[in-house]
Amino acid sequence: MPQKQPVQSVANTPAVNQKPTLNIESVTLGDLTWLNIEKPTLQEIEYLAQHYPFHALDLDDTLSRIQRPKIDEYEDYIFVVLHFPVWHRETQIATASQVSLFIGKNYIVTMHSGEIKLLREFFQNCMNSDTARQENMSQGSAFLAYKIIDIMVDRCFTILDRILGWTDAVESTVFDENIEAAVEIARLRRDVIAHRRIIWPLRSVIGELETKLRRFATNDLEVYFGDVVDHLNKIWDTLDEVKETIEVFKDADYILSNERLGRIMRVLTVLATVVLPFLIISSLYGMNVHMPGSIEPGNHFAFWILMVIMAVCAGGLLWFFRRKRWI
Numbered sequence: 001m002p003q004k005q006p007v008q009s010v011a012n013t014p015a016v017n018q019k020p021t022l023n024i025e026s027v028t029l030g031d032l033t034w035l036n037i038e039k040p041t042l043q044e045i046e047y048l049a050q051h052y053p054f055h056a057l058d059l060d061d062t063l064s065r066i067q068r069p070k071i072d073e074y075e076d077y078i079f080v081v082l083h084f085p086v087w088h089r090e091t092q093i094a095t096a097s098q099v100s101l102f103i104g105k106n107y108i109v110t111m112h113s114g115e116i117k118l119l120r121e122f123f124q125n126c127m128n129s130d131t132a133r134q135e136n137m138s139q140g141s142a143f144l145a146y147k148i149i150d151i152m153v154d155r156c157f158t159i160l161d162r163i164l165g166w167t168d169a170v171e172s173t174v175f176d177e178n179i180e181a182a183v184e185i186a187r188l189r190r191d192v193i194a195h196r197r198i199i200w201p202l203r204s205v206i207g208e209l210e211t212k213l214r215r216f217a218t219n220d221l222e223v224y225f226g227d228v229v230d231h232l233n234k235i236w237d238t239l240d241e242v243k244e245t246i247e248v249f250k251d252a253d254y255i256l257s258n259e260r261l262g263r264i265m266r267v268l269t270v271l272a273t274v275v276l277p278f279l280i281i282s283s284l285y286g287m288n289v290h291m292p293g294s295i296e297p298g299n300h301f302a303f304w305i306l307m308v309i310m311a312v313c314a315g316g317l318l319w320f321f322r323r324k325r326w327i
Helices: 042-051 056-063 117-128 130-137 141-174 182-212 222-285 301-323
Strands: 025-029 032-038 070-073 077-088 093-104 107-112
Touching: 025 117, 025 130, 032 117, 032 141, 042 056, 056 077, 056 093, 070 182, 077 141, 077 182, 093 141, 093 182, 107 117, 107 141, 117 130, 117 141, 130 141, 141 182, 141 222, 182 222
Parallel strands: 032 107
Antiparallel strands: 025 032, 070 077, 077 093, 093 107
């Protein structure tokens, strides 16, 4: 029967004398015990070191936030580190949440930060439901490990649906002239890159895990883990398609932005060309020299000198542009 406080010992499993301050919950079926530890501290690490044959480096890894997904195989147990994406609404980006598993013949220890609520719900379901406990724990620790991993991988599809919905929304903004889409494209691209960084190492680790767990399995789990790997490959392929779609959106937004800018520049060029004669006439007749056609008669010599100087400057610039092959 499931138990929270204290954790009772089972056959072939180290005895547990749980202290009230320890954040450890357990559920037992037959000779299989599942210990779940959320937000582990040094107290839980010391307890596991005293009652289980776990290597000190593996216990240290459960508290580290910079571990890469990996599998460490020992004579009595297998230590697995997995990362799964957790999306934060405030920052609009996914971060990796670490889940550590110690898998032995008659026990599983899961250690995580509590960010993956589905894992917590799955443990509570096994604790409170005889049917769920029988369904998930009756076939040994290897099968329970598969169920835990499968649930967390399936959770990725929910996040993937959000990304696809976000992609559709960005597509609408790209072709809407009244909305600046560059910022949304950059945010979506950053989120997709974060998911790809998490999913990529997960595929190889889970693909290798089935062969490592065979010694703890009561039946063949190759098909089950193959299904999980297929799901990860589907997630990866979808992220790859979204990445390519974002590149198309980025190019389209750049082209459309240049086209809109070109239309604006054409209008401004027409206005500048229309106003140019007025600017020339007003500037010439605004000078303090005698001008042809002006009211006051006088010597127009200074006017012609100015015209020659302006003609020389204009000709010099045209020659320079031609030499640079700008015109």
